[in-house]
Amino acid sequence: MKTACVILAAGLGTRMKSGVPKVLHRICGAPMLQCVIKAAEKTGPEKIVVVAGMHLDRIKEAVGAEGIAFALQDKPLGTGHALRAAVHVLRGFRGDLLVINGDTPLIRPATLKKLLSLHKRHRNDVSFLSFIAGSPEGYGRVIRDKHGKTLAVVEEKDADQGQKSIREVNSGVYVISSRAVHLLDKIPVNPVKGEYYLTDIVSMAARGGFRTSAFCIGEEDEFMGINTTSELARAQAVMRRSIVDSFTEDGVLFIDPDSVYIDLGVSIEAGAVIYPNVYLEGGTRVGRGSVIYPNARIKDGTIGREVTIKDSSVIENSSVKDNASIGPFAHIRPGCLVGAFARVGNFVELKKTVLGKSSKASHLSYLGDAVIGKDVNIGAGTITCNYDGRNKHLTVIEDGVFIGSDTQLVAPVKVSKGSYVGAGSTITKDVPRGSLAISRVHQKNVEGWAKRKKR
Ligand code: UD1
Ligand code: CA
Numbered sequence: 001m002k003t004a005c006v007i008l009a010a011g012l013g014t015r016m017k018s019g020v021p022k023v024l025h026r027i028c029g030a031p032m033l034q035c036v037i038k039a040a041e042k043t044g045p046e047k048i049v050v051v052a053g054m055h056l057d058r059i060k061e062a063v064g065a066e067g068i069a070f071a072l073q074d075k076p077l078g079t080g081h082a083l084r085a086a087v088h089v090l091r092g093f094r095g096d097l098l099v100i101n102g103d104t105p106l107i108r109p110a111t112l113k114k115l116l117s118l119h120k121r122h123r124n125d126v127s128f129l130s131f132i133a134g135s136p137e138g139y140g141r142v143i144r145d146k147h148g149k150t151l152a153v154v155e156e157k158d159a160d161q162g163q164k165s166i167r168e169v170n171s172g173v174y175v176i177s178s179r180a181v182h183l184l185d186k187i188p189v190n191p192v193k194g195e196y197y198l199t200d201i202v203s204m205a206a207r208g209g210f211r212t213s214a215f216c217i218g219e220e221d222e223f224m225g226i227n228t229t230s231e232l233a234r235a236q237a238v239m240r241r242s243i244v245d246s247f248t249e250d251g252v253l254f255i256d257p258d259s260v261y262i263d264l265g266v267s268i269e270a271g272a273v274i275y276p277n278v279y280l281e282g283g284t285r286v287g288r289g290s291v292i293y294p295n296a297r298i299k300d301g302t303i304g305r306e307v308t309i310k311d312s313s314v315i316e317n318s319s320v321k322d323n324a325s326i327g328p329f330a331h332i333r334p335g336c337l338v339g340a341f342a343r344v345g346n347f348v349e350l351k352k353t354v355l356g357k358s359s360k361a362s363h364l365s366y367l368g369d370a371v372i373g374k375d376v377n378i379g380a381g382t383i384t385c386n387y388d389g390r391n392k393h394l395t396v397i398e399d400g401v402f403i404g405s406d407t408q409l410v411a412p413v414k415v416s417k418g419s420y421v422g423a424g425s426t427i428t429k430d431v432p433r434g435s436l437a438i439s440r441v442h443q444k445n446v447e448g449w450a451k452r453k454k455r
Contacts, residue, residue, distance in 0.1 A: 002095030003116060005045040006086040008172075008198075009033050009102030010053035010073040015227045021055035023102040024062050025232055028239045029263025029281055032105035032226060034063050040100060041067075042109035043116060047093070049086045050102070078195025079172075080187040087181055094178045096120075099198070101172030103226045106235055111218050115175055118215050125180040125210035126201060128153075129171040131223045132216065138227065139169035140199045142214045150214045152203035157192045168216060170199060171223035180210050239264075269305070287322065296327070304340070318350075321357075339374065356399065369411065370395040379405035379423060386411045398433075 013022025023033035033050070040048055049069045052059040053076050060070055071089040073082045083099060090097075098116060100107065111129070119127040130142045140153040141163050153170045154163050183204050187196045205212040224235045243264065244257045251270030254260055259276040262268075266280045269288040279297040280286065287305035292298070294311050301315040304322035309315070313327030318336035320326060325343045335352035338344060342355045345362035353367045356374035361367060363380035369392050370384050382403050384395045393411035397403065401415050404423030415421060415431040422438030431437040 001120065002093075003043065003045045003098055004047040004049065004090055004093050004095060005040040005043065005098045005100065006071075006083060006090075007033065007036050007040060007048065007050045007100050007102045008079055008082045008086075009059060010051045010076055010082050010085075011079075011103070012053070012076050013103075013227075016229060016232075018229075021052075021058060022226070024055075024059065025226070025229075027105050027226075027232065027236050028243060028261075029265060030105075031062050032232075033059065033102045035105035035264070036100055036102055036107060037063055037065075037068065039107050039109045039112060040098070043098065043112045045098065046095065047090065049089050051082045051086050076195075078190070078193070079198035080184060080196035080200060083198055084184050084196075087184060097174075097176045097178070097181065099174040099176060101225060104172055104223060105226065106222045106224055106239060107173065108222055111222060112173065114217060115173060115215060118217075119175040119177075122213060123211060124175070124213055125177045126174065126183075126205040126212045128174040128202065128214055129218065129223065130168050130214040130216045131171055131218055131220050132167050133169045133220055134167075136164075136167050136169045139225070141166040142168040142170060142216075143203075144168075144214075149206075150202065150212050151206050153199035153214075155190075155193075155197060155199060158190070168214070170214070171218075172225055173223075174198070174201075176201065180205055183208070183210075293328070301332075367395075369393065370397065370409075372397045373399035373401070373417070375400050377402045379403050379407060381406040383408050384411055385409065 009023040011022060016022050024031045047069060049071050051071045051073050053073045056070060056072055069089055071085040073085040115127060115129050133139055138156055140155045141159055143152040143154055144150055183201050187200045190197050202212060221238045226232050226235055243262045244254055244260060247268050248254060252268045253273045256276040260274055261279045263281045265283045268286040271289045272286050273291045275292060275294045277295050278292050282300040284298045284301045286303045289305050290303050290307040292309045296309045296313045298315045300317040302319040304320060306323045307320050308325040310327035313330040315332040317334035318332045320338045321340040323341045324338045329346045330344045331349040333351040336350045337354045339355055339357035341358040343360040343362060347364045348361050349366045351368040353370040355372050358374055359372055359376040361378035365378055365382040366384060368384050369386040376397055385408050386392050395409045395411045396414040398417040400418045402420045404421050406424045407421050408426045410428045413427055413430060416433040418434045419431045420436045421427055422440060425437060425439045427437055
């Protein structure tokens, strides 16, 4: 039987109290809708349709990709109404519809597959996943008869006291076979909220003799529906921990697993050591045996093997090659490449700069728009003056150059291979190969001056 997957993402998300569409709120770096799409993709559906409303363009921009279709729900008239918009796009589809709320980012592909196979095995028309909630508030309660047969889902707002005490709740993941899809058109408008509830299809199917069941499988954590920022924070904590646990299984050592923050798109090789309060964001990659000390934040960084990132360093969209060392307190801004065995020390800022193999900038420097060769020594307090108020200019420092401390390099400027620059120099002209450049006022010692001043 073919499967098509529909993800409902057109709700207004008013309970989030933010201008961002709910399903685009990020969880461990990814929009929550993206997590649901990824899980859906792994079930190998024929098609994926995302239902979006007034934020359709923003949603398309954030998660749009090949193979994903979008359906417009013109007004947010409820989950039943939303699914109808998708059915319209899927016109003519025969098979099973896997329907997932777009606000359940922790859902796992294995659970979706299990539901699909249970649906088939029971030859059901309508199936959905339920779970036992620690506190069921906000979820639709699953109503069963005394034999356990599924009769209905009753929403919180419509539930009486007895129903409210039921802890088996609807997870918002359904499988509906084509032959039951026409029931969607008969869902009545809910008098309390004025919406068409998808959950009403359960009682309609049960009453109409369709094979209907709730499958109570899986863990509560996985089915968390995110309606508020506090629920988002809770779900994020769960996801964060599962990311860390899976890297731990792969041989990454976390000194304190509870205090690291790793995005979904990150990869870390075995043998890496991550100290507390480290943030690895975006598509960051960390190679085998690298050590990342406390308070580092790396966003879209490619960190090679055996690299040391010392305390409180920030690396953005840059690459650090094997055995290099960064920090403490270094700032590697976008577009940098730090070569193998190179060293960037404390209070050094790099921007769009290549620092060649085994070169060192150990203390208090700004290197921007620079191409620095290998075995170069950049003395403390070196500044590339790359900006003239209008344009940025390039500084080139070739292999084996020694830049004395407190040097300013006024770009565009080039210091050729093997040259030396004397400490305290302001370099405004290119330095030819193998020379010494020095631009410093001669020192004058006025003897006895101090004593005379005191008088
Ligand atoms: C829904 C279920 C509830 C279930 C819970 C699980 C209904 C009526 N209730 O409640 O039984 O326990 O999920 O988390 O379905 N959406 C649209 N268009 C709309 C309204 C919503 O696309 O007009 C989308 C939302 O973007 C969201 C999803 O459907 O991703 C669920 O909507 P939401 O308002 O969060 O439903 P809940 O009240 O959580
Ligand atoms: Ca919800």
